[in-house]
Amino acid sequence: MLLQSFATVACLVASAAAHATFQQLWINGVDAGSSCVRTPASNSPVTDVLNNDIACNANAASSAGICNVQPGDSVTVEMHQQPGDRSCGSEAIGGNHFGPVILSMAKVADASTAVGSSASWFKVHQMGLVSNNPQYFGSQVLNNNCGHYTFTVPSGLAPGNYLLRAEVIALHSASGVNGAQFYMSCFQINVGGSGSTVPSGYSLPGAYSNTDPGILINIYQSLSTYVVPGPTSIYGTTALPIATTAYPTTATWNTALQPTTVPTAVPTPGQPGIGTA
Known part of the structure; x- marks a missing residue:
């Protein structure tokens, strides 16, 4: 009864908290x-996994820019609650919005015009339940790092345009069908190099069901494991095992160097960066 009451209170508090969007991108520490982000029309979540909005969010207009990356580059997505915000003084996604972080890519003919719901996606990184003692999710690691989450562009990818999809699935009210909240943005990138691999992919909508074990779940119980939604295969890396000891909460992103302004021009390749998270 006490656990159920706590869950109810937590959901009420969460519902009153601000939502969030992935808004900015870093390439090798360059802001x-x-x-090159397709900024969603609002910071509200998508809740219907069968809707086309599950791919790149609702009413997210294509960007004029396409950011250039190379295989092996360190790429960081950045999330905050309000449009244009870059403050580290508040959580990137607040209100006990605990859940996984998932990064996916899709090769497309033209990143500026591609339709996310028609693309073939493949995972390149994910962080679900990182520790079960105590329970600690990828979204909490994101919050520790001022909304920054970094991955390495996989080697071997065929050059060309891609959509990069960054997603947090908030599970604070996921104990009922359609209770999970999906926060995603798509970034428009061009991958260089001389690779030849185009990984087999999955469709969005299509890859998620509203009754998947990682989507319909009560996280206010003791969890020993967690199944990250979508395919288990991750191109270029493997998922970390769930730790049975406390996950470190120290930030790896240097918050002292966090900018307050938001560049709108695609950076010139080769600029020196400030670091990664």
Whole structure:
């Protein structure tokens, strides 16, 4: 009864908290700002996994910019609650919005015009339940790092345009069908190099069901494991095992160097960066 009451209170508090969007991008520590993001029309979540909005969010207009990356580059997505915000003084996604972080890519003919719901996606990184003692999710690691989450562009990818999809699935009210909240943005990138691999992919909508074990779940119980939604295969890396000891909460992003302004121009390749998270 006490656990159920706690869950109810937590959900009420969460519902009153601000939502969030992925808004900015970094390439090898260089701030690309909003130059190549398809910014969603609002910071509200998508809740219907069968809707086309599950791919790149609702009413997210294509960007004029396409950011250039190379295989092996360190790419960081950045999330905050309010449009244009870059403050580290508040959580990137607040209100006990605990859940996984998932990064996916899709090769497309033209990143500026591609339709996310028609693309073939493949995972390149994910962080679900990182520790079960105590329970600690990828979204909490994101919050520790001022909304920053970094991955390495996989080697071997065929060059060309891609959509990069960054997603947090908030599970604070996911104990009922359609209770999970999906926060995602798509970034428009061009991958260089001389690779030849185009990984087999999945469709969005299509990859998620509203009754998947990682989507319909009560996280206010003791969890020993957690199944990250979508395919289990991750191109270029493997998922970390769930730790049975406390996950470190120390930030790896240097918050002292966090900018307050948001660049809108695609950065020139080769600029020196400030670091990664």
